[in-house]
Amino acid sequence: MKHFFLATILAGAMALPAFAADYTIIAPANPGGGWDQTARSLQTVMQQEGISGNVQVQNVPGAGGTIGLAQFASQQKGNPNALIVGGYVMVGAILTNKSPVTLKDVTPIARLTGEYEAVVVPAASEIKTMGDLVEALKKDPGAVSWAGGSAGGTDHIAVGLIAKAAGVDPTKINYIAYSGGGEALAAILGSQVTAGVSGYGEFESQIKAGTLRLLAVSGPERIAGVDAPTLKEAGVDVVVENWRMVAAAPGLTDEQKAAVSADIEKLAKSAGWQEVLKTKGWQDSYLAGDAFNAQLEKDVAATEGVLKDIGLVK
């Protein structure tokens, strides 16, 4: 409820009808990235489906979402109308940043989406296939610069895993961190870097327009209707899925938590949300309650192992 005060004044002044729950969703990344898109899709569908009449999205970018997470945990404590979008990137960032605030300090509600990573190069690049890229990486790991999201996030982990699978020392990779997929996109389009790694959805319109060349996707299978091999097919034994979740503020009562969970379940089952998943190319990975909490714990442990493996966490 960042702008609660003003929003109230304005709503009052313009005699807008009052709504039961006015959610504020924190997107802990810059505009344009995956979390931002998720938060704004939540906003649209929640309003469209009448779950909440007035939803605000606020961007608190930086450091793999840990800035937004820390601010959320401290400022929204006990506020049942505040939500934060997060995901796999945040799990990695908490570990690499040694963040004092972790996912244990908020109330995870549900996993919503999954997205596969895409490896792209500018259309004018000499690199035509994933094989070419791996060749270049083997020759001189430092000469291949990769643009992607925050340090220690899914994009960074994916690059580390690709290097490791290719037999290159993962600590030697030259990864250029941007605070969001949008900012990284500009750098890739401008040929400032050799290659880019981020969620497929963030590159989709550029790939279709022919300004970016898609080399490979990181799922276990190809994406339907997309002409690109999986990393595995391209000879790089790596599967990465970037899942995204929504969490509520810490310090909620059980009733408040149940109310938020019910709203999110209603959203996840709605036709509007299914439509969003289809257009954005996100997998429906809805998982809530205890099952989600157990899976989350497993993911955190596994991620820590991977990060240590590739030298991002000592």
Next chain:
Amino acid sequence: MATFDFLLQGLLVAAQPMNLLYALIGVTLGTAVGVLPGIGPALTVALLLPVTYRLDPGGSLIMFAGIYYGGMYGGSTTSILLNTPGESASIVTALEGNKMARAGRGGPALATAAIGSFVAGLIATLGLAFIAPYIVKLALVFGPREYFALMVLAFVTVSSAFGDSTLRGLTSLFVGLALAVVGIDQLTGQARLSFGVPELLDGIEVTTLAVAMFAIGETLFIAAQGDKGPDKVEAVRGSVWMSAADWARSWKAWLRGTVIGFPIGAMPAGGAEIGTFLSYATEKRLTKHPEEFGNGAIEGVAGPEAANNASAAGTLVPLLTLGLPTTATAAIMLAGFQQYGLQPGPLLFATNPQLVWGLIASLLIANFMLLVLNLPLIGLWVKLLTIPKPWLYAGILLFATLGTIGANPSVYELGMLLAFGLLGYAMRVFGYPIAPVVVGLILGPLAEQQLRRALSISQGDITVLFTSPIAAVLLVIAAAALIVPLILRARGRGEVLAQLAASED
């Protein structure tokens, strides 16, 4: 020509009486909320966007365009009249604008800001319509090293806003740079100078610092002077309208501001503030009235205000052509567009021409409405200055606090507002300029990140910073801006320069 047909069609739709009314409502709401200090255009658009959902697509697009341009413009009024920048892009406007207002020339200052915004908005919107694809190509050429060179140029040129003592100016700048380091480092995710306080992890908000240094600092300074305050505020001296001389001095500044602001707004990591800094520095160097700079030069208002609005239109270039929202305002607009089934991206102009041209036509109408709304109000606004000083400054204090809490309701934010207010007061008392502190906070992180990215990509090879043609040209201009005054001074023309660098505060 299809382009013109679409634009004409859009204008016809936008010019219907009902839609004109929506434009007027949008502009009024946008300006009203934008006037509050601490509440920039991003927040204004975010707060008001839901209002537009209730209209048909045409009407909502038009009202939305009005809110956007109104919010961009609103900040300048408080900058000029109350020395309280509503957002970071109108900080520079306060430098000369407020001096003009205190000398009874608030009317012309507001008028040149309004007309300058209109001219810049008009040209930049047309630029958006016709040369967006080319501008975006130019913007993409800018990589980390080019951005770094641009930051170097900005640092060198804004030193002209440093007041009469370079040492004091640099001291202020370094205070700003030090404050800029606070928070999590974007490239490695490590916390710096946050002393374990989570609220400091996301750094210091530019608007909080600006409002504190300008508004709170000023209020304390005035209060400390008591009745002995030397400057008797004269609400209106001469006409509230611009004189022929004002026009003659403004129009070139408007055009230069537009030319500077539009491309910088179009750059993915540009930002409206940098355009206003560069425009102010340009005007200060080119003016025929150097003695007036620091005491209320109309060019110093006209140029930056034009640059500010031109960059607002520039922001739409990467948004519409790449689907890339480069500012918080643009990101909220993206959500707005999606409501109308507009999916910004490289294919937008081809797949959705009616909506794009409808939007551009709406922006033109909104821009016009802004002028219609604001020119008659100038007479009313300047009356603000006739309010007795204790009341006026109490009001400024109230609005500054309200705006800051409204934007970020946190005890730490309020604490920072007061602490920086005290800092601003102390700097005024000891004669240090305050604008460089804000400049340091804005430019510092940008320069640092871009430099580190450039060096990371080149694997530590420093020569990469000079080998790009664009970066090299920018650095040469920066070097010239630094060295030429030194040579002039050495050749005994120091007096002119001393006048050029008249006190800013």
